[in-house]
Structure formats: structure tokens, C-alpha cells
Amino acid sequence: MRHIRKEFPGIVANDDITLQVKKGEIHAILGENGAGKSTLMSILFGLYHPDAGEILVNGKPVVINNPNDANELGIGMVHQHFQLVHNFTVTENIILGQEGSFFLDIRKAEQRIKELSARYGLQIDPNARIMDITVGMQQRVEILKMLYRNADVLIFDEPTAVLTPQEIEELIQIMKNLISEGKSIILITHKLQEIKNVAHRCTIIRRGKFIDVIDVATTSKNEMAAKMVGRPVEFKVQKAPAKPEEVILDIQHLKVIGAKKVPAVNDFSLQVRRGEIVGIAGVDGNGQSELVHAISGLLPIMDGSVSLCGNDITKFSIRERNEAGLGVVPEDRQKHGLVLQYSIAENTIIKSYYTSDFQKHGFLRSNEIFSFADKIVKQFDVRSGEGFYSAAKNLSGGNQQKAILGREILLNPELLIAVQPTRGLDVGAIEAIHKELVKHRDSGHAVLLISFELDEIFNLSDRIAVMHGGTLTGIVRPEETSVEEVGLLMAGERKQGGHRDH
Numbered sequence: 177m178r179h180i181r182k183e184f185p186g187i188v189a190n191d192d193i194t195l196q197v198k199k200g201e202i203h204a205i206l207g208e209n210g211a212g213k214s215t216l217m218s219i220l221f222g223l224y225h226p227d228a229g230e231i232l233v234n235g236k237p238v239v240i241n242n243p244n245d246a247n248e249l250g251i252g253m254v255h256q257h258f259q260l261v262h263n264f265t266v267t268e269n270i271i272l273g274q275e276g277s278f279f280l281d282i283r284k285a286e287q288r289i290k291e292l293s294a295r296y297g298l299q300i301d302p303n304a305r306i307m308d309i310t311v312g313m314q315q316r317v318e319i320l321k322m323l324y325r326n327a328d329v330l331i332f333d334e335p336t337a338v339l340t341p342q343e344i345e346e347l348i349q350i351m352k353n354l355i356s357e358g359k360s361i362i363l364i365t366h367k368l369q370e371i372k373n374v375a376h377r378c379t380i381i382r383r384g385k386f387i388d389v390i391d392v393a394t395t396s397k398n399e400m401a402a403k404m405v406g407r408p409v410e411f412k413v414q415k416a417p418a419k420p421e422e423v424i425l426d427i428q429h430l431k432v433i434g435a436k437k438v439p440a441v442n443d444f445s446l447q448v449r450r451g452e453i454v455g456i457a458g459v460d461g462n463g464q465s466e467l468v469h470a471i472s473g474l475l476p477i478m479d480g481s482v483s484l485c486g487n488d489i490t491k492f493s494i495r496e497r498n499e500a501g502l503g504v505v506p507e508d509r510q511k512h513g514l515v516l517q518y519s520i521a522e523n524t525i526i527k528s529y530y531t532s533d534f535q536k537h538g539f540l541r542s543n544e545i546f547s548f549a550d551k552i553v554k555q556f557d558v559r560s561g562e563g564f565y566s567a568a569k570n571l572s573g574g575n576q577q578k579a580i581l582g583r584e585i586l587l588n589p590e591l592l593i594a595v596q597p598t599r600g601l602d603v604g605a606i607e608a609i610h611k612e613l614v615k616h617r618d619s620g621h622a623v624l625l626i627s628f629e630l631d632e633i634f635n636l637s638d639r640i641a642v643m644h645g646g647t648l649t650g651i652v653r654p655e656e657t658s659v660e661e662v663g664l665l666m667a668g669e670r671k672q673g674g675h676r677d678h
Contacts, residue, residue: 180229182215186561189215190226191384195362197329202351202361204375204392206368206404208602209574210559212384213364214256217331220362221253222246233329244273252322253331256573256600257510258314260306266317267302270324292323296353310461312343319350330354331362334573334600336370342459348374366574366602368397380404405604415614418638420449424485424501424591424622425471431479432463432470432646440466441646444480448591453613453623455637457630458666463646464626465507468595472504473497474512485590498527503589505580505597507626509573513580516569520558521549523568524583552582557608573600578609585612592616595626610636630659644668 182190189212197203207213218224220231222240231238233249240246246253260269271285286302293300298316306314315335322330332351336344351361351374363375371378371392378395380387380403387403401409425448434440441463448454458464469475471482473494481490484500492500506512514523525534525545534545549564556578560566568576577600584592594613598606613636617623627633633640634654642649642665649665 177216177220178230178232180216180219180231181227182212182219182224183227184561188384190219192229193381193384193386195379196389197360197362198376199328199360200355200358201376202355202363202374204363204365204371204378205381206365206371206378206400207381208383208404209366209578209600209605210572211381211404211602213381214333214572216381217253217333217362217364220246220251221331247325247327250326250328251331252325252327252329254315254318254322254333254335256334258318260314260317262305262307264306265302266300266304266306266309266320269306269317270302270321274325289320289324292320296323296357297350310343312339312346315339315343315347316350327359329360329362331364333364334366335363336365336367344370366600366606368400368603371400372397382406401603404602407604409603409607411603411607413610413614413635415636416618418452418617420452420638421620422450423447424450425624426483427471427480428483429480430467430470430477430482432466432475433478434463434466434646439478439646441470444643444646444648446641446648446651448622448624450590450620450622451617452638453617453625453636455625455627455633455640456643457627457633457640457662458643460628462643462666464595464643466646467643468504468507468593468626471497471593472502472506498589501590503584503587503592505584505592505594507595509576509580514568514576517567519565519567520553520560520571520579521545521564523579524549524552524564527583528587548586552579552586555586556582556612557605558582574602574605577601578605581609581612585616589621591622591624593624593626596628597625598627598629598632630662633662634659642666 177195180190180193193216205213215224219226222242222245231240238249267282267286267289270289289302298320300313300316300320335347339347355361365371375392377389378392379389382404427444427446430441430444431439432441444467456464466475470477477490481488483489484502487500489497489500510516515526528534529540534541546564552558553564558575558578560571560575581597598609601609613623625636637654639651639653640662641651642662644666645668649668649670652662
């Protein structure tokens with residue numbers, strides 16, 4: 177890709193960017209949220225057309241008008257948000273758009289999918305329905321879609337954002353299998369350690385401009401981060417020891433039924449105090465989502481109780497819980513965090529539009545709304561072409577996340593529940609968000625942090641509660657424990673006295 181330029185209203189997403197990828201290499205693209213990485217890849221995959229520049233495949237200039245053109249040229253893409261039909265089988269999803277002749281030979285397609293799955297170590301059941309398989313397996317279906325179409329260049333857009341640590345290790349092995357066959361991989365990620373683990377070279381872009389191409393093996397993570405952000409980045413959170421005070425959140429013997437009609441949370445008790453961050457560690461799918469949904473009012477509580485600031489909120493409506501002092505950064509930002517068709521400004525007041533801060537005599541107060549939205553955009557560096565007038569759907573995933581975080585923190589809740597708060601964020605944004613969470617703690621509030629990144633849990637938490645199978649297996653302090661010990665608790669080994677704080 178030579179000298180690519182792409183403009184949107186109010187923003188130059190790609191400004192004279194050149195990217196060269198070799199056969200048989202994993203080439204990373206590194207940049208902040210909104211730096212233009214996904215736009216560049218969308219141009220390569222035919223979703224956008226460049227305003228200037230050219231694309232060459234195997235040395236020959238090509239024009240890519242749509243994804244079918246990209247497929248014909250051997251270019252495939254796994255999107256950050258998977259493009260799958262949930263009530264279709266794996267095979268039906270893979271052959272969609274590639275059905276061939278008038279008669280559909282499902283058996284033949286299944287056989288080819290089995291062969292590809294075995295060849296690249298994907299271990300996929302062609303007859304499974306998408307709705308019944310894990311997120312990690314869904315991603316493998318997306319990879320199989322590309323291989324089924326004979327892709328030689330495979331684009332992965334934030335491929336590990338929704339994967340467990342074990343699934344990440346398996347994906348890295350799959351990538352190595354692919355390049356050993358002569359495929360080329362373009363990897364968009366914010367995770368510097370992943371780039372160090374798998375990539376050969378890395379192209380760095382900042383605010384739409386090309387910065388450098390580096391050899392990954394000879395460049396440190398600190399150097400990469402500084403080139404990406406334009407300044408040195410602190411990886412370790414600077415925070416004073418916690419000064420916990422009275423109990424803000426009190427969960428007693430909680431029982432919640434999950435989607436499979438069995439208890440997803442069972443006899444779970446935990447207290448979170450004012451002035452502390454309590455992290456919940458655990459492998460994804462061990463009741464964390466159901467716990468948060470029960471506290472925030474999205475799921476009914478079958479047994480036990482939840483108290484917030486001394487008020488029993490077990491039977492409160494969602495609005496009553498918010499008014500009692502609850503703030504939530506949800507796990508799924510697009511499903512539970514934003515109305516994508518609304519502007520940033522509208523999304524910032526979605527929980528508080530009816531309060532006297534933002535309405536008078538039933539009419540919205542535009543100046544106050546825009547002032548609040550502008551504060552969030554500036555304080556949390558939410559980047560978009562049209563400022564707070566931009567529709568939420570037009571923001572990159574990381575900028576959507578920063579808008580939600582800004583809203584929840586600036587509403588100043590007594591308890592902030594932050595689920596995967598830095599998912600999909602670059603190191604500069606992660607540093608800023610971690611500082612905001614510590615600041616919220618230090619201003620006399622409580623934070624309940626749920627993250628599948630153990631580094632984040634250890635870095636931020638004053639205490640760590642570990643979940644396995646919907647129960648509490650132990651509570652530890654990060655300075656007194658090891659990652660290995662927490663790993664054992666995550667696997668279900670109980671800590672003696674684990675239900676009591678020490």
C-alpha cells in the first residue's frame with residue numbers, strides 16, 4: 177500500500193501511509209485508538225476506497241472495489257466484531273456467499289472444512305451452531321472463512337480482545353501454522369507483548385500518519401509505546417496504599433440463574449469498601465457477567481441480597497440503583513453501553529437526562545448537555561471527526577470505550593463497576609484510564625474491577641477476589657500473593673478462609 181490517503185468529514189484518517197508486507201511474515205500495525213489502523217485495513221479489504229495512493233499485490237497494481245475483489249486477490253479479514261449469523265451452522269457461515277452452483281453440496285463443503293481445520297490445527301465442528309460455541313471458536317470460524325476462500329494475506333483486527341489467555345496462546349500457534357504454509361498475516365493490536373511474541377516487523381502510525389517500520393526482535397516495548405503515543409509511557413500504575421473506610425457494596429449469599437437455567441452465581445459473598453479497588457479475577461464464563469448483571473439490575477436475584485451505601489437494592493429498578501450511587505462500565509460496550517445511532521452528547525446523558533442538571537420543565541437544556549459532553553471528550557481524549565455531535569457508531573471501539581468511561585466516572589458514582597475497562601485500548605489510553613480509576617478511589621469512592629487481564633488485576637487492585645464456577649474461591653492481596661497462586665484459585669482450588677477478608 178503506497179501513500180494511502182483517506183478523509184472523512186472533519187478528519188484525515190490516513191495521511192500518506194505506506195505499508196509493505198512480505199510473504200510468510202506476521203506484520204503488526206500499531207497505533208493509538210483512532211490512529212487510522214482499521215481504516216487502512218478496510219481500504220485493503222475493499223470496504224472503503226482511498227482518496228489517493230495505490231495498492232500492489234505481488235508487484236502488480238490492483239483496484240479493490242469491494243470485499244469480493246479482495247477475496248479474488250487472496251486477501252481476507254477477521255473483523256474486531258465478528259460477521260457471523262448466529263443461528264446458522266459453522267459450515268453455513270463459511271460457505272455464505274460462496275455457495276457455487278444451483279445445487280448446494282453441504283457434504284462436500286463440510287469435508288473441505290474438516291480438512292482445513294485439521295491442517296491448521298483449528299479443531300472446529302462443521303455442524304455446530306454459532307450460538308452454541310465460544311467466542312474463541314467463533315473467531316476460528318472467521319479464520320476458516322478466509323482459508324476456505326484461499327486467502328494468502330490474512331488481516332486480524334484486534335483478534336485477542338475477546339479471548340481468554342488460553343485461547344490467545346492457541347491463536348498464536350494457529351498464526352504460526354499459517355505463516356509456515358507461506359501465508360502472510362497483518363495483525364492490528366494494541367498489546368505490545370503480543371507483537372513481541374508473534375510479529376516479525378511492525379508499522380507504527382500516529383494520528384493518521386506513518387511514523388516508522390521497526391524490527392520487533394530488536395525494539396523494546398517502551399520504545400514501541402513511545403513511538404506510538406509520542407511520549408514515554410508508564411506501564412506501572414502509580415498509587416498510594418488504599419485507605420479503606422466503611423462498606424459501600426455488601427453482597428451476601430448471592431444466587432443468580434444464568435442463560436442455561438442453572439446457577440451462574442452461587443452463594444457468593446463480598447464486601448467492597450470506600451477508598452479501595454477490589455479486582456475480580458477468573459477465567460471468562462465463571463459467573464462474572466451474571467454477577468455484574470445482578471448488581472446492576474439486568475438479571476433477577478434468586479437468593480441473597482445486595483446492599484449499596486447501606487440501602488438494600490436487591491429489588492430496586494435500574495434507575496433506582498443508579499440514583500443510589502451505582503455506575504457501570506459494561507462488558508459489551510455496543511449492547512449495554514451505548515445507543516449507537518445517538519450522538520456522543522446524547523449518549524453522555526442517557527442515564528441522567530431527566531435530572532435537573534440536564535432538563536427544566538420537561539425540556540432538555542442543550543447548553544448543559546453540550547458542556548458535559550465536551551468535558552468528557554476533552555478529559556478522556558475521545559477522538560471523532562465531529563466532536564460530541566458524532567454518532568457513537570462512527571467512533572472506533574477504543575473511543576467508544578473512552579466515552580462510556582468518561583460518562584460513568586464524571587457522574588461520580590459511590591460505586592463504580594468497571595468490566596474490562598481497557599479492552600481494546602492502546603497503552604497511552606490504558607495509562608490514562610488506570611489513573612482515572614485510582615483517582616476515583618482516592619476521592620473517597622469504591623471501585624469493583626472485573627478484568628480477564630491478570631496484569632491489570634494485579635496492577636490496580638488493593639484486594640483480589642477470585643471466582644470459579646460462580647463461587648468465591650479466595651480473597652488475596654496482590655502484594656502478598658503470586659500470579660501462580662491466583663491461577664490455582666481461578667482453576668477452582670479454594671483458599672483456606674477464602675470467604676473472609678484477612
